[in-house]
Structures are given as structure tokens and as C-alpha cells.
Amino acid sequence: MLTHIGNLFAFIGGLGMFLYGMDIMASGLQKTAGSKMKELLGYLTNNRFLGVLVGALVTAIIQSSSATTVMIVGFVNAGIMNLTQAAGVIMGANIGTTVTAWLVSANEWAGALKPDFFAPFVLGIGAFIITFSNRQNLTQKAEIAVGFGILFIGLSSMSSSIGMYQDSPVFYKAFQILGNNPILGILTGAVVTAIIQSSSASVGILQTLAMRGIVNWRSAIFITLGQNIGTCITAILSSAGANKTAKRAAVIHLLFNVMGAAIYGVIMTIFFGVFSDLAMQHITSTQISTFHTIFNVSVTILLFPFANLLVKLSGVIIKEDVEETEDEDEEVEEMVLRHLDPRILETPTFAVENAVKEVARMGYIVIGNLNRIIKEAGKEEPSQKKLDKIFQNEEVVNHLETMITGYLVKISQLSLPEKQIIVVNHLFDAITDIERAGDHVENIAECMQSLKKSGVRLTDEAKKELKEMAECTKNALHQSVRSLEEDNAELAAETRQKEQMVDKMEKEIRKNHIKRLKTESCAPEEGVFFMDIVSNLERISDHAENIAQYVLDENEKNITA
Structure with missing residues (x-):
């Protein structure tokens, strides 16, 4: 009994280190790339293609599509970005968030350079620099190293804590049920992501389970689709006190991810019906990263031409008040x-x-x-x-x-x-x-x-x-x-x-x-x-x-x- 409780504590502690490491690494990346942020803002024009690139770059820097979308809601609410611009950046944010998944899966494909092998060393070097260096530029880069180290030590802790359960019939049965029921699998991914408010973290947890051979293809795919929907909850909550236009930006994010999940949900259900042997085979962490990237890139390419339609549809769901669309007195606006x-x-x-x-x-x-x-x-x-x-x-x-x-x-x-x-x-x-x-x-x-x-x-x-x-x-x-x-x-x-x-x-x-x-x-x-x-x-x-x-x-x- 104590062993199981100890493993639970180790898993929770590992998850906490993973989330904290992501946060520290993102903070260091933001500071280091701070001088470039103004240039990135300059690309937020009505050119949606540039918006997609900016969204991907910013999300890759701050390691969170949720944070990017919350920021977009703030820009729209502040009147410095319109919905057409927001649509492009939101699409790009989904692509940028795949970077974290590839970092996590590096333990499988990086060979002798496995991150969890040298993560403690990187963490130690970063900590020494932060403690003893007075150069701010150096300490900002050291923050990235510390975040990177903590992230992978957390992953290692999570992986070790569930190692003894990899042959457990409970896990096998649970993922078999999730795999056989696409809607339940999508809902599970959405709920878990909504609770921890980070698709990168929930994908990381799924990949950790996959490293231990616990997850099958069918369940992993549908859970991943749900994770993309669950990540929308942060922006939706953030838009609660915003104006109608900002609420529409959050709705565009939700519509984009729901449509993508629905399209792929149908495609993958048919695919697993044809390739039934593959459906119940174990999936690797790298294969999850590959699917995650293909899904986000292809959905962006598919829905990119319909960005204006998403903007219009958001207007149908969140209707503008007549008073808000009328010209108001200049002084009140100021x-x-x-x-x-x-x-x-x-x-x-x-x-x-x-x-x-x-x-x-x-x-x-x-x-x-x-x-x-x-x-x-x-x-x-x-x-x-x-x-x-x-x-x-x-x-x-x-x-x-x-x-x-x-x-x-x-x-x-x-x-x-x-x-x-x-x-x-x-x-x-x-x-x-x-x-x-x-x-x-x-x-x-x-x-x-x-x-x-x-x-x-x-x-x-x-x-x-x-x-x-x-x-x-x-x-x-x-x-x-x-x-x-x-x-x-x-x-x-x-x-x-x-x-x-x-x-x-x-x-x-x-x-x-x-x-x-x-x-x-x-x-x-x-x-x-x-x-x-x-x-x-x-x-x-x-x-x-x-x-x-x-x-x-x-x-x-x-x-x-």
C-alpha cells in the first residue's frame, strides 16, 4: 500500500516539476527573445499567413498555445488586433505547441543525447550561473537551462513512478475502453487538459505513459484530439470579462480546434476500422509527436482558407449589441x-x-x-x-x-x-x-x-x-x-x-x-x-x-x- 502511495506522490511531484520546468524555461526564453518581440508584433498585419508564422513562433517561445491565445484575447480586447489577424495567429499557435511534444519524445529518438540523461547536468550548470553570475544576459539563458533540466527530471520521475504498472490489466482495460469509444477518448483528453489548462502538459503525460508501453494507438489518437479542444478552456475563461470582440476571438479558437478534432475523429475512426491490427498496438512517444504535428499542420492548411468564415461564424455565436456597434462619443472611448x-x-x-x-x-x-x-x-x-x-x-x-x-x-x-x-x-x-x-x-x-x-x-x-x-x-x-x-x-x-x-x-x-x-x-x-x-x-x-x-x-x- 505504501509503495502505491509513494508512486502516486512521485507521479504528482514529477508532474509538478514538469509544469514548473515548462514555466521557467518559457520565462527564460521570453526574456532572451524580448528584443525580437517588437519585431514579431510588427508582422501582425491583415496577412493571415504571416499571422500563422507569428503565432507558431510566439508559441514555440512561450511553450504554451493557451498563453498565446489568452494574449490574443487581450490584444483583441485592447483593440490592437482585429479578428482576422487573431484567426491567423490562433492557427499558428496550434503548430507552435508541437515543439514541447518533440522535446518530450527526444528521450526515444535522440540516442546518446537523451535529454533525461544530461538534464541534471544542465540544471546544475544553470543553477550555478544564476547563483554566482551578475550578468543578466547570462542568467536569463541559465533560466532556460534550469527549466529544461527540471522539466525532464519531472518527466523521468513520472515515468519511473508508473513503471511497475506497465503490465497492469487496469491500464490496459482503461485504454481499451477509451480506444473503442472515440467520443469518450476525446472527452477524456479534453477534460484532463481543461483541468491542468495546458495541452503541452497533458500531451507530455500521455507520452510518458506511451514510453512505458501502456497506451495503444487508437486511444492515444482520440485523447490527443480531445487535448486540442481542452486547451481552449483557458482562453474562454480569460474572455469572460472582455468585450464581445474578444469573446469572439476565444470562440474562433474553440471552433478551429473542434472542427479539426471532428474531421480527424471521422478520418481516424474509418482508418482504424480498416487497420484494426494497428489500432490496439502500443504507440510510442515519438509517434504521438508525429501525429500531433501532422494533425495541427494539416488542420491549419485545411481551415486556413476559411478563416473569414470562422470570423463570421463567431459573430453568429457571439452577437454584437447594437449599442456597441454604433459610433460613440469620442471622449467616452478615450x-x-x-x-x-x-x-x-x-x-x-x-x-x-x-x-x-x-x-x-x-x-x-x-x-x-x-x-x-x-x-x-x-x-x-x-x-x-x-x-x-x-x-x-x-x-x-x-x-x-x-x-x-x-x-x-x-x-x-x-x-x-x-x-x-x-x-x-x-x-x-x-x-x-x-x-x-x-x-x-x-x-x-x-x-x-x-x-x-x-x-x-x-x-x-x-x-x-x-x-x-x-x-x-x-x-x-x-x-x-x-x-x-x-x-x-x-x-x-x-x-x-x-x-x-x-x-x-x-x-x-x-x-x-x-x-x-x-x-x-x-x-x-x-x-x-x-x-x-x-x-x-x-x-x-x-x-x-x-x-x-x-x-x-x-x-x-x-x-x-
Whole structure:
């Protein structure tokens, strides 16, 4: 009895090490490939073929189709990916997840290089590097080694714990029943995968059983088909609090896998009916990997031309509310984070990239307000409607500052490469500068409103000076936000030049204003508002320079690293 309990504990411990090893290895791979993630995002266009490739690559890196799909749901919910793009990436994710199965089966076909033979050595080397090395790039690679080692030690533990049961009639009878009943086999695979929320892990368990000669062809095939359906549960649960479009992305994932399982379920039932001798023969771990790959690649090829049909079908299942499809007020939409979603935190590298986009969006709202100021400054009397819009937009900026800060706090708690830690720290400072720049734009709008109410009018010369200075300030702010968004040191350097131009203009305007006061060509009341506006413009350019400096600092550290 104690022997059986000990074997159960060993199997559970081995499964835990396998899952933990996958997680650590995926984390290390993400950090190491972090610099390439932005490039991968750039391929997420309406070209579905590229979407398939990106989905396969990302899943191969993070070792989980479930995590990739959850991330896709987050992108769709954040409005940075449409359903057509999502369909292609989801298809690719199913191909990428086959990498783990081939790693597991390497114990059969790798000969003298069997992973479980040298896994302890790899784990030991990785642990020594993490403990004694101060070089982050090296420790990130060491994480991959540690994850790899733990993964295969876990597999070895699982395999050893069930070794004494390989001739057990209970296992034989169980898999015979599952093999003879395709629906039951598919359901078993789906339920087990849904419980542990990882098709890679459930396939790994099946392969471990296959290594001990416990699993037959028929049961393995139908369980594998069910595992592809069960992996959808993670994305479906993740989409529970998302918008309708994100829910449709999760449904596309489910439809794709259910259709694939149904097609192959029929084909393999007929196949085993013809080749009945093969059906009850033992299957190897490598043969499971081969079928798993053929299944996912062929289903992708088969359903790829019908991606738009899957998108339409998802719309039939998840119907859009009339209110959501109608045009809403622009300001209400801006109160929502467009590029950030909690699901994206599943992949820290993408979370940082999208945080940059959201901070840039906040900056562009302030730039839009400043542009309205420029237009109104040249008019005889500013429009109250336009000024009110500036005030409303400033409320949006304040709201975004709070939400983005909260999101950045969550990102900063994740495991990130050193470069991205620096980026996140600078984003905290950048949103403060953008928010303060927004405050100064609001101050200018209030000055213009006060001028309007008092009946005081600026001279034509003063209007011209303000417009020129405001235009230069806007250009400086725009370049600084672009430099942040694109990580462009050249634009950042140009921003500093623009800021210096604004400083010179401010000094010149002050001199001219004093001359006008001396000659009494402008009233003192006018001068108070005028100089307040000039002062606020100069401070906006200072904040633009601060933002540009963050970009320059990041690039300087990258060069010296």
C-alpha cells in the first residue's frame, strides 16, 4: 500500500516539476527573445499567413498555445488586433505547441543525447550561473537551462513512478475502453487538459505513459484530439470579462480546434476500422509527436482558407449589441485603455511594448489639445466649444495617468530583462511629464477663456508671436512622444533642439512685450494673460525635453551595455 502511495506522490511531484520546468524555461526564453518581440508584433498585419508564422513562433517561445491565445484575447480586447489577424495567429499557435511534444519524445529518438540523461547536468550548470553570475544576459539563458533540466527530471520521475504498472490489466482495460469509444477518448483528453489548462502538459503525460508501453494507438489518437479542444478552456475563461470582440476571438479558437478534432475523429475512426491490427498496438512517444504535428499542420492548411468564415461564424455565436456597434462619443472611448489589458501581462515583453503605445496615446491627446490652442489663438474670439473640449480631454489625460500607472506597477512586478526594466521606470516619469504638459495646456485654455470674458483683446503682433511659439512647442512635444513610441534617439535629439528654440523665443517675446508696454501699445491686463500663456508654453517644452532625455538615456545605456 505504501509503495502505491509513494508512486502516486512521485507521479504528482514529477508532474509538478514538469509544469514548473515548462514555466521557467518559457520565462527564460521570453526574456532572451524580448528584443525580437517588437519585431514579431510588427508582422501582425491583415496577412493571415504571416499571422500563422507569428503565432507558431510566439508559441514555440512561450511553450504554451493557451498563453498565446489568452494574449490574443487581450490584444483583441485592447483593440490592437482585429479578428482576422487573431484567426491567423490562433492557427499558428496550434503548430507552435508541437515543439514541447518533440522535446518530450527526444528521450526515444535522440540516442546518446537523451535529454533525461544530461538534464541534471544542465540544471546544475544553470543553477550555478544564476547563483554566482551578475550578468543578466547570462542568467536569463541559465533560466532556460534550469527549466529544461527540471522539466525532464519531472518527466523521468513520472515515468519511473508508473513503471511497475506497465503490465497492469487496469491500464490496459482503461485504454481499451477509451480506444473503442472515440467520443469518450476525446472527452477524456479534453477534460484532463481543461483541468491542468495546458495541452503541452497533458500531451507530455500521455507520452510518458506511451514510453512505458501502456497506451495503444487508437486511444492515444482520440485523447490527443480531445487535448486540442481542452486547451481552449483557458482562453474562454480569460474572455469572460472582455468585450464581445474578444469573446469572439476565444470562440474562433474553440471552433478551429473542434472542427479539426471532428474531421480527424471521422478520418481516424474509418482508418482504424480498416487497420484494426494497428489500432490496439502500443504507440510510442515519438509517434504521438508525429501525429500531433501532422494533425495541427494539416488542420491549419485545411481551415486556413476559411478563416473569414470562422470570423463570421463567431459573430453568429457571439452577437454584437447594437449599442456597441454604433459610433460613440469620442471622449467616452478615450477614457478606456486601448492598448493595455490584464491578459497581456501573461507575456511581459508584449505588456511593456503596449504600455509604451498607451503612454504615447496619452501624449497624442495632449498634442491634440495644444493643436486646438494654436487654432483658437489666431481667432478674434476663441470658441467656447473648442475650449470645453480641451477641458474634457484633460480629464481623460488625468484618468489615463491613474490607469496607466496602475498597469505599470503590475508590469514592474513581473520578471523582465534589464532593458525593459529601464523602459518601465522611464514610462513612470514620462506619464508624469505628459500629464503636467496637459495641465499647462489647460492653463492656457483658461487664460484664453478669461481673456474672452474680460473683453480684453491681444494685439495682432502678440497673437502672431503666440502662434509661432505654440507651433514650435507642439513640434517639440510631438517629436518627444514619437521618439518615446519608436525608441528613436535621433528624434529625441531634435526635440532638445526644438526646446532650445522655444527658450530663445520666450526671451525674445518678453523683450517685445516690455517694449509694447512702454509704448502703451498693449494694456497691462492683456499683458498678464499673455505672459502666463508664454510661460506655460515654455514649461510644456521643458516636459518634452524630459521625455526625450529618457529615450536618450535608454539608448546610451544600450550602447554601453
